[in-house]
Amino acid sequence: MPSGRALTGAAWAALVLSLWIWGQDGAPPPGTAAAPTTGDIAAAGRPPGIPLPPAHSPLAALEPRRVEIPSIGVAAPVVPRGLDDDGAVEPPPYETPETVGWYEDGAPPGAPGAALLVGHVDTETGPAVFYGLSAVRPGAEVAVTRSDGSVARFTVDDVQVLPRDGFDPRAAYGRRLPGRAELRLITCGGAFDRASGAYTANVVVSAYLSDASTDGSGR
Numbered sequence: 001m002p003s004g005r006a007l008t009g010a011a012w013a014a015l016v017l018s019l020w021i022w023g024q025d026g027a028p029p030p031g032t033a034a035a036p037t038t039g040d041i042a043a044a045g046r047p048p049g050i051p052l053p054p055a056h057s058p059l060a061a062l063e064p065r066r067v068e069i070p071s072i073g074v075a076a077p078v079v080p081r082g083l084d085d086d087g088a089v090e091p092p093p094y095e096t097p098e099t100v101g102w103y104e105d106g107a108p109p110g111a112p113g114a115a116l117l118v119g120h121v122d123t124e125t126g127p128a129v130f131y132g133l134s135a136v137r138p139g140a141e142v143a144v145t146r147s148d149g150s151v152a153r154f155t156v157d158d159v160q161v162l163p164r165d166g167f168d169p170r171a172a173y174g175r176r177l178p179g180r181a182e183l184r185l186i187t188c189g190g191a192f193d194r195a196s197g198a199y200t201a202n203v204v205v206s207a208y209l210s211d212a213s214t215d216g217s218g219r
Contacts, residue, residue: 050138050139052138052139052155052157052210053155053210053211054210055177055180055181055208055209055210056153056181056209056210056211056212058110058111058112058179058180058181058209059110059111059146059150059152059181059209059212060110060111061107061108061110061111062108062110062111062146062147062148062150063080063102063104063108063146063147064078064102064108064109064115064117064144064145064146064147065077065078065145065146065147066078066144066145067100067109067117067142067143067144067145068142068143068144068145069136069140069141069142069143069185070140070141070143071135071136071137071140071141072132072133072135072136073132074129074130074132076098076099076100076119076129077098077099077100078099078100078101078102078117078144079092079099079100079101079102080101080102080104081101081102081103081104081118082103082104082105083105089101089103089116089118091118091119091120092119092120094120094123094124097120097122097123097126097127097128097129098128098129099119099129100117100118100119100129100130101117101118101119102115102116102117102118103115103116103117103118107181108146109144109146109152109154109181109183110144110146110150110152110181110209110212111181112179112180112181113175113181113182114173114174114175114176114182114183114184115181115182115183115184116173116184116186117183117184117185117186118185118186118187119133119185119186119187120187120188121133121187121188121189121199121203130185130187130203133185133187133203133205134159134161134189134203136156136159136185136205137156137159138156138157138158138159139155139156140155140156141153141154141155141156142154142155142156142183142185142205142207144183150212150213150214151212151213152181152209152212153209153210153211153212153213154182154183154207154208154209154210155207155208155210156205156206156207157206157207157208158205158206159203159204159205159206160203160204160206161189161190161201161202161203161204162189162201162202162203162204163190163200163201164190164198164199164200164201164202173186173204176206176208177208180208180209181208181209182206182207182208182209183206183207183208183209184204184205184206184207185204185205185207186202186203186204186205187202187203188201188202188203189201189202189203
């Protein structure tokens with residue numbers, strides 16, 4: 001079972017590369033230039049004056065089973081994923097577009113570190129699980145059900161649409177504050193470049209553990 005260890009050295013280098021090239025095989029529905037929510041809804045950092053709850057102490061390392069984002073209607077199973085032959089985080093198959101992938105060589109959601117969940121924004125036939133991800137706003141809740149039935153509850157504190165060229169991967173995907181359990185939700189963003197077969201940006205939603213249930217009740 002993966003631990004909540006930090007990524008260093010070669011592992012971090014591989015992850016940085018994988019996140020940069022992740023989503024190059026994505027494709028919007030036929031006849032469209034890009035998924036509307038990936039660039040035109042300009043996701044941004046937390047506006048002033050929005051109070052956020054304090055961070056909860058990190059939990060034991062357990063695999064995620066399900067993720068829910070009520071503000072955008074996401075309720076999806078989570079499956080472990082590694083890196084593909086190109087060194088990219090392997091997303092769930094296009095045949096299961098409503099499934100979210102967890103980068104299992106990193107931190108599990110709720111454990112110390114920054115856990116990574118990736119999902120498609122769309123397929124050739126229509127929207128996928130993270131189509132509305134850039135519409136998430138600071139203060140929104142993300143609930144992750146874990147393998148023992150406990151629920152780790154995260155509060156969104158930042159949303160960014162980051163161009164694929166010239167961004168700082170550590171700033172985007174690394175842990176923000178020591179000692180916290182954090183979460184990154186990642187999908188493709190920007191415009192779809194048909195010449196390269198890739199989106200021009202990534203949507204990155206950042207959240208931190210703010211509550212947890214341990215009795216399997218979900219509350």
